[in-house]
Amino acid sequence: MFLTLSANTQRAALEQAIGSFGGAAPEACVLTKVDEAATLGGALSALLHSRMPLAFTTDGQKVPEDLHLAHANTLVSRAALDADTMGERLSDEYLALSLGAAGSHASI
Numbered sequence: 001m002f003l004t005l006s007a008n009t010q011r012a013a014l015e016q017a018i019g020s021f022g023g024a025a026p027e028a029c030v031l032t033k034v035d036e037a038a039t040l041g042g043a044l045s046a047l048l049h050s051r052m053p054l055a056f057t058t059d060g061q062k063v064p065e066d067l068h069l070a071h072a073n074t075l076v077s078r079a080a081l082d083a084d085t086m087g088e089r090l091s092d093e094y095l096a097l098s099l100g101a102a103g104s105h106a107s108i
Contacts, residue, residue, distance in 0.1 A: 002055060004030045011042035018050045028055035031070070035059040040079045 003026035005014055018029075031043055034057045047054050057075070060066030 001026050002028050002030050003052070004032055005043065005046075007031050007034045007037035007040060007043045007057075009043070011046045014043060014046035015050060018046065018052055026052070028053040030056045030058065030067075032058045034078075040075060044075060044079055 001024065003018065003021050003024075005017060009017075029047060029052050031047075031054055034040065037043065046052075054070040054075075057068050057070050058066050059068070
């Protein structure tokens with residue numbers, strides 16, 4: 001069973017949802033609405049904090065065409081680009097420390 005979460009939801013709400021469904025023991029997560037999220041940092045942080053594996057992402061309304069395997073390098077690159085676009089310059093060291101576990105959660 002996969003837990004479906006929306007990428008455009010605030011981190012605290014995502015963490016609450018993950019905690020609420022923890023008893024159901026989902027194997028992994030599907031992160032939807034990636035194309036609608038202003039940033040991915042909150043969603044990725046919530047998943048990493050909860051150690052919830054990320055299996056798939058969606059970026060449109062056509063299923064299965066818009067359902068994609070989650071790739072850590074793509075997601076981290078997008079999160080870094082989002083931060084840069086918003087004027088936040090993140091060092092390589094910071095990204096390595098904060099998102100370093102992404103490879104163990106997403107399919108590579």
